[in-house]
Amino acid sequence: MNRTRVDDFFIDDSEEERSDDDLMAVPYENDSPPSEEVDLATILRTFHEDHISGNLVSTICIRRSKLLESAIKAISRVTFCWTQSPHIEFVGEDADDMGGPQREFFRLLMIEVQTSLGIFEGKTAQVFLSYDQTALDQQKYLKGGNLIAWSIAHGGPCIKALDPCLFQLMCGQEPTLEQFDWHVLPDPDVQSKVKRIEQCKTNEDLIALQRDLGDWISECGIPGIFSAKVEDMPKIYAYVVKHYIYLRTAKMIHQFTEGMNAYGKLWDLVKKNWIAFLPLFTNMQEPLSKAAFKAILTYNYSDRGTNNRQTEEDTIYSWEMVLNMIEDKMVEIRFEDLLVFITGADEVPVLGFRDNICVDFYDQAEGMRRLPYASTCMLCLYLPRGVTEENDLQQMLSQAIGDSLGFGKV
Template sequence: MMCGQKTSLDDFDVEVFMDEDIKQNIEKVSNCSTPEDLADLKSHLADWIAGCGIPDIYTATLLDVMRIRGEIVSHFAFHRVASMIQQFVAGMDSCGQFWQMVKRCWKQFLPVFTNAGNKLTRNSFQDLFTIGWSPAGSNRREEEEATIFQWEWWLMAIQEHEVDHTFEELLVFITGADLLPPLGFPQSCNIDFYDQEPGMRRIPYASTCSLSLYLPRGVANEDQFKDLMNDALKGSLGFGKV
């Protein structure tokens, strides 16, 4: 490859890298356009670039900058993970050449191996849940129906952007996951209920292990339910039951 020749990685979107330092360093290489920039690059990043398998950075000229950027991208996008990918493929193929089937039918397997980016909606979110009702006709059942009416209103408010929450945020609160697993959860999520003790204000809570959300019975006021859920989501910390 001739110095200064463009590669197919020139337009590679470095935002796919999760490491901020990698993205910033590649950006510094991309912005190197003067002899002063190159001298500064060598002074601060030459050892890092050499560690990416590009030892000629120490003698590089401005004509080499785009090639070096492409080789850095290639290092982090392909070479550094090549052994892990090979091990993954070998493991898949050890199960009846399963990876070869994936390659042949890649469109069918695309939702399994990639994030399709499908946004949650009110309907798709509601479909995740089974409600643990009390017996029909009981006082508790009436109180639960009042709460679920407010729950459904609140989900609609999320969809219409009338409240400062998202379905993804709510999913994290209940399950610990910020998107639906490709094959779904191992069980349906649950909505169960609890009674508010007199003189006490107990906010809704969740158990991510059992995929359960617990709501108070008898909440018939929109503002009250909104405040309870806001305090639950904004005040929750850590993993587990909050």
């Protein structure tokens, strides 16, 4: 064990030096510093124009109960071409894919990649790549990168779950890890060790830390722990965090980014414009607001002066009150839930929908109670005319959303 005093602490990368692949997996340099003014929509629109064959369609057969497995089989076929527009067919469902099934498929796929593929660990909205050599041998990180790139390339969502510090490190940036929140680390044992490093404030704390955790910290690539001073501890804390969330999984990160780069060098594009892509990969995206939701709505009213117009205005007033209830968090429905019900997507795509969502109306048959329904392909929500009580409309919408099972809706 190296107990020689050093003045400047460093991460011991001698092991990485013996392996060029490890060293080059995720380089630190960033040749093209991004600008905060980069427009993500412009970036993705250009990528789409350069790579996607709008006139060529590939039929993808998906079984809902085995969605992730179905997707992996689809992209593993010899004839699969990621540049062709995917036409999604859910087994046992009659809907023709005019946009809705594809939006729902990619939304569900990103959830499955995050939770079921086995390449991520940690909290649902703040994950890290797992250290799993079996998954590495099975090329799971590569497949995960493929699937995420496939979704982004065709206007779908990303996982929106990576820890922001990890994402920046993967993009060649150097975030300030001295303020890293150790609570988000997935391993309780590592949490307790990192916590002790953060709380090392006195010489007595340092002596105890060197005695109890010195060898472990040294194995993280910081042999200078044995000659450290108290004032060096924030830097050592940052080094340990960097080792655990990033350097330790360098091979996994490399395979993951190679998987994304297999589809139009998409990871290189992400890395170059990391600020613009940050909301897509992390949980830093703002929730959908009432104003943003209403901005994509149009209303198909009947002519003024007609009886239908009067009853439609009754419903729309109740609709506005329901939107206020959602905004004020008085009900369990979120704007994202409404969006999924109507479009199959839980966010407005970066490039937008092809049309605004149309709100149309229907008459309730006497003695019947027909719930609101949606056409995800036509981007249309149908509301009953003549609903004068917002609570009634809210209950109907809640039931309709709760009973919705995809493209065989109520």
